[in-house]
Amino acid sequence: MADGERCWIVGVDGSPYAARAARWARGNAGPDVAEIRLVTAWSIPPLAFCSPMAGMHPDLGRRLRASAQEVVERAANEIGAADGIRLVTDVVRGRSSQALLTTAEGADLLVVGSRGQTGFQAFTLGSTAARVAAHAPCPVAVVPATAPLDPPQRIVVALAGSRHSVAALDHAVDLAGAHSGPGVHLVLVTVDDGDAGFGEPYDHLPLEDAQRSLVEATVQRRRPEGGDRIEIETRVATGSARQVLLDEAGDSDLLVVGRRGRGLAGSLRLGSVSHWLLAHSPVTVLTVPWTFDPGSSETDERT
Numbered sequence: 001m002a003d004g005e006r007c008w009i010v011g012v013d014g015s016p017y018a019a020r021a022a023r024w025a026r027g028n029a030g031p032d033v034a035e036i037r038l039v040t041a042w043s044i045p046p047l048a049f050c051s052p053m054a055g056m057h058p059d060l061g062r063r064l065r066a067s068a069q070e071v072v073e074r075a076a077n078e079i080g081a082a083d084g085i086r087l088v089t090d091v092v093r094g095r096s097s098q099a100l101l102t103t104a105e106g107a108d109l110l111v112v113g114s115r116g117q118t119g120f121q122a123f124t125l126g127s128t129a130a131r132v133a134a135h136a137p138c139p140v141a142v143v144p145a146t147a148p149l150d151p152p153q154r155i156v157v158a159l160a161g162s163r164h165s166v167a168a169l170d171h172a173v174d175l176a177g178a179h180s181g182p183g184v185h186l187v188l189v190t191v192d193d194g195d196a197g198f199g200e201p202y203d204h205l206p207l208e209d210a211q212r213s214l215v216e217a218t219v220q221r222r223r224p225e226g227g228d229r230i231e232i233e234t235r236v237a238t239g240s241a242r243q244v245l246l247d248e249a250g251d252s253d254l255l256v257v258g259r260r261g262r263g264l265a266g267s268l269r270l271g272s273v274s275h276w277l278l279a280h281s282p283v284t285v286l287t288v289p290w291t292f293d294p295g296s297s298e299t300d301e302r303t
Contacts, residue, residue, distance in 0.1 A: 005034035006108040011100045012040050012075040017113025021143040025111045026079040030178030035086040038075050041099035042068035097131040104136045114144040139288040147284045152253035154185040163290030164258025171288045172256040176230045177223030187233045191241040208234045241273045249281045256286045
C-alpha cells in the first residue's frame with residue numbers, strides 16, 4: 001500500500017452474513033479507499049487428528065485450504081470490481097478471529113457480518129464479530145442481515161465525552177464526506193441517563209451548543225472541501241443509553257460508537273452499551289478505538 005492509500009479488510013466465510021458484509025463494503029467504499037481485501041481463514045480441527053479416519057486423508061490441509069480459496073474467490077466474484085479500487089483476496093491459516101485481527105494491522109476498517117458460518121440462530125452476535133469488535137487495531141463495522149447497503153444518508157454518532165467517542169466522531173465525519181451526491185445528515189447524540197447529577201430540570205441547550213461547535217470544528221478539520229454537504233443535528237436525550245441509541249439506529253443508516261467510554265452522563269460507559277448495540281442494532285454499527293486516526297496507520301500507545 002502506498003502512503004495515504006486506505007485499505008478495508010472484509011472477513012468472508014461463505015455465510016450469507018459475510019456476503020452482506022462484503023456487499024456493504026463494496027457499496028460504502030469512497031474514492032479515498034484504494035483497496036478492499038477479502039480475507040478468509042482455514043484450520044484443521046484438533047479432533048481431526050484423533051479420528052480413526054485421520055490417516056486416510058493426509059492431504060486434509062490442502063483440501064481445506066482449497067475450499068477456503070473457493071469461498072473467498074466466490075465472494076470476490078459476487079461483489080465485483082469497483083472503479084479505482086483494487087479487489088484482493090487472501091487465505092490465512094488459523095482461527096477466523098485471530099486471522100482477521102492480524103490482517104487488520106495497518107488497515108483503515110475491518111468489516112464483518114454480525115454472524116458467521118458457525119453461528120446459531122439463537123445467538124444474535126457471532127463470537128468472531130464480538131472478538132474483532134473488541135480487539136481490532138482499527139475501526140470495525142459489524143453488518144447485520146437488515147443493514148442498508150448503499151452509502152449512508154443519516155449517520156448517528158454516540159458522544160459520551162471519552163476519547164473513544166471523539167475518535168468515533170472523526171471517523172463518522174470522514175464517512176459522511178466520502179461520497180459525492182446528496183448531503184448526509186449527521187446526528188450527534190449524548191445520553192443523560194439520570195445519574196450524571198445534572199439535576200431536575202436541567203437545561204441541555206448549552207451542552208447541545210457545545211456539541212454543535214465540536215462537530216463543526218471536526219468537519220472543518222476532516223472535510224474542509226466537502227463539509228458544506230453535511231447537515232448537522234445535535235441532541236441530548238434522557239433515558240437508557242441502549243434504548244435511546246437503538247431507537248436512533250432504527251431511523252438511520254449507520255450507527256457510530258466509541259469502543260469504550262465514560263460518558264458526560266456520569267456512569268454511562270459505552271463499552272457495555274456498544275457491545276449490546278452490536279447484537280441488537282438493525283443497521284451497521286461502527287466501533288472506533290480512540291487510538292485510531294483515520295487515514296493513518298499509526299496508533300497512539302498511551303493508555
